[in-house]
Amino acid sequence: xxxxxxxLIKVANLYYRHDLTQQEIAGRLRLSRQKVQRLLRQAxxxxxxxxxxxxxxxxxxxxxxxxxxxxxxxxAVITETSDFENSAVVEKEVGSAAAEYLLRVVKPGDVIAIxxxxxxxxxxxxxxxxxxxxxxxxxxxxxALGGLGDPNKEVHAADLTRRLAQLLxxxxxxxxxxxxxGTRQAxxxxxxxxxxxxxxxxxxxxxxxxxxxxxxREDSILIREGKIxxxxxxxxxxxxxxxxxxxxxxxxxxxxxxxxxxDERVVGLSIEEIRSIRQVVGIAGGSEKVEAIHGALAGQLVxxxxxxxxxxxxxxxxxxxx
Numbered sequence: 001x002x003x004x005x006x007x008l009i010k011v012a013n014l015y016y017r018h019d020l021t022q023q024e025i026a027g028r029l030r031l032s033r034q035k036v037q038r039l040l041r042q043a044x045x046x047x048x049x050x051x052x053x054x055x056x057x058x059x060x061x062x063x064x065x066x067x068x069x070x071x072x073x074x075x076a077v078i079t080e081t082s083d084f085e086n087s088a089v090v091e092k093e094v095g096s097a098a099a100e101y102l103l104r105v106v107k108p109g110d111v112i113a114i115x116x117x118x119x120x121x122x123x124x125x126x127x128x129x130x131x132x133x134x135x136x137x138x139x140x141x142x143x144a145l146g147g148l149g150d151p152n153k154e155v156h157a158a159d160l161t162r163r164l165a166q167l168l169x170x171x172x173x174x175x176x177x178x179x180x181x182g183t184r185q186a187x188x189x190x191x192x193x194x195x196x197x198x199x200x201x202x203x204x205x206x207x208x209x210x211x212x213x214x215x216x217r218e219d220s221i222l223i224r225e226g227k228i229x230x231x232x233x234x235x236x237x238x239x240x241x242x243x244x245x246x247x248x249x250x251x252x253x254x255x256x257x258x259x260x261x262x263d264e265r266v267v268g269l270s271i272e273e274i275r276s277i278r279q280v281v282g283i284a285g286g287s288e289k290v291e292a293i294h295g296a297l298a299g300q301l302v303x304x305x306x307x308x309x310x311x312x313x314x315x316x317x318x319x320x321x322x
């Protein structure tokens with residue numbers, strides 16, 4: 001080993017192992033700071049210093065990158081699940097990851113459109129433990145779908161909207177209408193109401209849409225919590241090729257809207273209106289949501305996906321098998 005090599009190793013040890021600054025190294029070895037910088041660059045170029053990033057437990061950067069590349073996502077956020085088959089567990093775990101994501105990206109003055117569902121409830125509950133509450137935030141949280149089921153229950157869209165706005169220190173903008181009207185004509189009447197028009201116009205201009213991704217299943221929260229939509233209606237949608245929904249707007253495996261009489265009765269943003277929002281965040285996970293998530297990604301209905309690691313793996317496998 002010659003003197004040049006010894007100097008490279010010494011400078012590298014002082015900087016990377018002993019945490020001396022470049023200026024401190026320069027003073028100690030009677031070198032200029034510029035010389036120390038050059039030596040550190042050379043040590044890395046020659047392989048004397050090798051920097052490795054060690055993945056943390058629960059970090060799935062490979063899966064995230066694969067989803068982003070396959071489906072053109074702006075970002076995939078993947079969390080670990082302890083029970084892929086248990087929807088209640090997945091909703092809580094994915095909801096917690098969604099809360100962390102939201103805290104990272106939300107900005108003062110943002111308009112946030114929100115739908116409904118168990119995973120969004122998990123997100124809001126997780127935020128309750130770590131609220132942002134920006135002072136004079138100017139944030140407005142807009143209900144993008146009318147109410148479904150008992151308005152006193154936590155999962156109701158209006159309650160989620162109010163709670164999220166409070167946790168972000170913002171204002172809730174509620175949509176005073178049912179999520180599904182009794183008839184197409186009744187839905188049309190709601191759309192003519194000036195206040196409802198104003199709320200939906202604001203939702204369309206949202207900076208961020210936070211949407212649950214649902215699946216047409218007999219044990220879904222839609223059937224459990226509401227009495228307006230029946231299982232035969234959902235089964236008919238399945239027969240037409242529906243695999244999932246965003247904001248109660250059903251789509252097929254390719255993310256294309258599936259028209260139906262139910263769609264004509266929904267009071268809320270349409271798929272195309274949601275797609276036009278600047279950043280749409282889809283939040284879902286678990287065994288029953290794999291096909292629905294794949295459809296939403298294939299149709300580019302969301303820009304960001306928050307899910308669990310097993311679902312991410314299954315979605316990628318589903319794409320390869322077709």
